[in-house]
Amino acid sequence: MTWTIGEAVRRLLQLELDEARLGEPAAGGSAAGSDSLGNLGHPAAGGSAAGAGSAPLSAGADGLLAGDPQRTLTGVAVSFAASLDALERAGDVGANLLVAHEGLYFSHQADAAWTAASEAAQAKRRRIEASGIAVCRWHDGPHRLRPDVITAGLVRRLGWEDAVIRTLPEATIIRLPEPLSAAAAAELAKRRLGASGVRAAGDLAHPCRTVAVTVGYRGGGELAARLYEEHGAELLLAGEGPEWEAPEYVRDAVRLGRRIALLYVGHAASEQPGMELAAERIGRLLPGVPVHFLNERDGIQII
Amino acid sequence: MTWTIGEAVRRLLQLELDEARLGEPAAGGSAAGSDSLGNLGHPAAGGSAAGAGSAPLSAGADGLLAGDPQRTLTGVAVSFAASLDALERAGDVGANLLVAHEGLYFSHQADAAWTAASEAAQAKRRRIEASGIAVCRWHDGPHRLRPDVITAGLVRRLGWEDAVIRTLPEATIIRLPEPLSAAAAAELAKRRLGASGVRAAGDLAHPCRTVAVTVGYRGGGELAARLYEEHGAELLLAGEGPEWEAPEYVRDAVRLGRRIALLYVGHAASEQPGMELAAERIGRLLPGVPVHFLNERDGIQII
Numbered sequence: 001m002t003w004t005i006g007e008a009v010r011r012l013l014q015l016e017l018d019e020a021r022l023g024e025p026a027a028g029g030s031a032a033g034s035d036s037l038g039n040l041g042h043p044a045a046g047g048s049a050a051g052a053g054s055a056p057l058s059a060g061a062d063g064l065l066a067g068d069p070q071r072t073l074t075g076v077a078v079s080f081a082a083s084l085d086a087l088e089r090a091g092d093v094g095a096n097l098l099v100a101h102e103g104l105y106f107s108h109q110a111d112a113a114w115t116a117a118s119e120a121a122q123a124k125r126r127r128i129e130a131s132g133i134a135v136c137r138w139h140d141g142p143h144r145l146r147p148d149v150i151t152a153g154l155v156r157r158l159g160w161e162d163a164v165i166r167t168l169p170e171a172t173i174i175r176l177p178e179p180l181s182a183a184a185a186a187e188l189a190k191r192r193l194g195a196s197g198v199r200a201a202g203d204l205a206h207p208c209r210t211v212a213v214t215v216g217y218r219g220g221g222e223l224a225a226r227l228y229e230e231h232g233a234e235l236l237l238a239g240e241g242p243e244w245e246a247p248e249y250v251r252d253a254v255r256l257g258r259r260i261a262l263l264y265v266g267h268a269a270s271e272q273p274g275m276e277l278a279a280e281r282i283g284r285l286l287p288g289v290p291v292h293f294l295n296e297r298d299g300i301q302i303i
Numbered sequence: 304m305t306w307t308i309g310e311a312v313r314r315l316l317q318l319e320l321d322e323a324r325l326g327e328p329a330a331g332g333s334a335a336g337s338d339s340l341g342n343l344g345h346p347a348a349g350g351s352a353a354g355a356g357s358a359p360l361s362a363g364a365d366g367l368l369a370g371d372p373q374r375t376l377t378g379v380a381v382s383f384a385a386s387l388d389a390l391e392r393a394g395d396v397g398a399n400l401l402v403a404h405e406g407l408y409f410s411h412q413a414d415a416a417w418t419a420a421s422e423a424a425q426a427k428r429r430r431i432e433a434s435g436i437a438v439c440r441w442h443d444g445p446h447r448l449r450p451d452v453i454t455a456g457l458v459r460r461l462g463w464e465d466a467v468i469r470t471l472p473e474a475t476i477i478r479l480p481e482p483l484s485a486a487a488a489a490e491l492a493k494r495r496l497g498a499s500g501v502r503a504a505g506d507l508a509h510p511c512r513t514v515a516v517t518v519g520y521r522g523g524g525e526l527a528a529r530l531y532e533e534h535g536a537e538l539l540l541a542g543e544g545p546e547w548e549a550p551e552y553v554r555d556a557v558r559l560g561r562r563i564a565l566l567y568v569g570h571a572a573s574e575q576p577g578m579e580l581a582a583e584r585i586g587r588l589l590p591g592v593p594v595h596f597l598n599e600r601d602g603i604q605i606i
Contacts, residue, residue: 081547081551081554083551083554083555083558084554084555084558084559085554085558102547102551103547106524106528106547106548106549106551106552106555107524107525107547107548108547112524112525114524114525114528114529115524115528118528118532118552119532120528120531120532120552120555120556120559120561121528121552123559124555124559127559183606186606197500197605197606198605198606199603199604199605200603200604200605200606201602201603201604204606217545221409221410221415221417221418222410222415222417225409225417225418225421225423225424226417228423229421229422229423239546240545240546242520242543242570243542243543243569243570243571243602243603244384244405244406244409244410244411244570245409245410246409247602247603248384248386248405248409248602249409249421249423249424250602251384251386251387251388251602252386252387252409252423252427253423255386255387255388256387256423256426256427256430258423264603266546267545267546267547268546299504299546299550299551299553299554300502300503300504300546300550300567301502301503301504302500302501302502302503302605303486303489303500303501303503303507
């Protein structure tokens with residue numbers, strides 16, 4: 001089957017709707033309509049309607065950020081960051097669509113005003129245009145699937161998929177068959193995720209059974225307190241979060257007698273395995289299209 | 304001279320107004336009036352007026368967070384975090400006022416709803432009440448002084464105070480007499496700041512002469528791009544920032560041929576030296592009062 005880039009992007013944006021529909025009571029045929037975007041509470045279901053088909057090419061943070069939706073798709077490369085490195089490697093494997101979890105211009109907002117004034121951002125824009133490779137962000141979609149594909153990828157990479165006891169929208173609760181100290185979990189995370197170091201707080205020696213796993217920037221204080229206090233987490237493993245929130249919470253909680261710990265494994269390290277899982281999903285969504293996962297080195301190293 | 308806790312807190316909140324007045328043309332006597340708070344653009348100049356004196360006990364994020372303003376001040380302890388550890392050490396040195404840069408309940412907002420529901424936050428609140436030690440946050444004040452006391456403390460600790468070429472509100476630009484690689488700067492930062500590790504991005508080998516130093520959570524993409532592009536920074540040393548912004552900017556900029564680097568030394572590591580400088584300032588503001596700086600171990604370690 002031959003796809004255009006625009007059709008492939010719409011297929012990704014549609015996945016979430018399809019899954020939501022599977023979980024709903026049948027409501028009279030329910031052919032896919034663009035109005036279902038609104039029903040699912042997308043923050044902004046706008047976007048260009050260029051190319052064939054009437055469905056929009058963006059929904060929330062997701063969708064086509066660069067490139068011509070009418071071109072024939074030659075292959076898809078999937079990465080965590082929409083970096084120039086990933087773009088070049090996409091070209092090397094013959095893909096003309098890069099699907100990345102993060103945006104192009106160093107900001108969650110695709111249209112942050114400062115990036116329009118940045119020389120480096122504008123030079124990157126010119127490189128992308130010259131490459132002829134289209135870029136699609138796929139961030140909200142995989143996070144909204146149940147279970148969250150990004151978190152599921154991290155849990156799988158850590159080897160804990162058989163120990164899941166609860167799947168929340170923002171975190172997965174693990175009950176380990178054998179207790180593990182936070183220090184040992186940090187070594188496991190470094191080994192499995194290829195992280196050069198981990199930021200750690202709290203009681204690193206206590207043998208933990210209940211672990212909360214979350215990804216990206218979900219390591220803030222409010223969620224952390226809920227995972228420790230309501231879900232009994234002894235260890236929270238997250239991507240990153242503001243250092244004055246959860247780490248300070250953990251330090252004081254330990255002083256108050258709680259035996260808890262926190263590991264920040266890094267944003268990219270926490271979400272890249274999920275994009276590998278997302279790539280498998282994309283392969284099933286786009287039959288006949290070569291899909292390549294790009295295992296990137298983290299842009300950050302700990303020294 | 305004997306002070307009450309309330310008088311000491313007001314003296315801190317007043318410092319910024321006094322310094323601003325020094326820099327203004329004389330405007331008819333200008334006795335300190337609480338209305339000047341509004342003139343300086345404080346985000347919220349409210350707060351309790353309990354105790355002697357009519358000036359408020361809080362301004363923006365700053366001011367008395369716990370304790371009785373009418374009690375006689377026995378001594379001041381100064382720290383980065385308002386942790387239980389700092390509180391206990393304040394008591395050990397005979398201080399009944401802890402002046403901390405960060406807030407009590409793991410959030411920039413003093414009244415974040417989730418902290419009211421958190422067992423650990425409430426247990427901390429009870430400990431503080433039982434201790435009889437008052438807590439004053441001093442965050443916005445030292446950041447608004449010119450130069451920013453918190454940044455100045457970090458520059459001094461790094462030994463770069465004689466190499467300052469420009470002082471911006473959010474960063475200080477250094478022109479090093481001898482070039483230094485980012486890798487070497489990371490070692491210097493670890494040694495001088497006691498950090499167990501540093502998150503690094505970009506070209507770590509390039510000898511840098513122009514360094515931008517900033518503190519706390521100022522390591523975001525927008526400021527970083529400005530420091531590299533408008534101020535010619537080759538190296539940016541910051542506390543922390545979201546990993547998908549400045550680190551990804553730096554990675555792509557290096558790919559575009561810029562020889563730049565980024566170091567995140569940690570939020571506490573970047574701001575603790577500034578609170579040491581702030582403690583010296585507090586000592587001069589409160590003659591006769593013992594002022595102790597608490598050099599705390601960072602709540603985060605890199606493993």
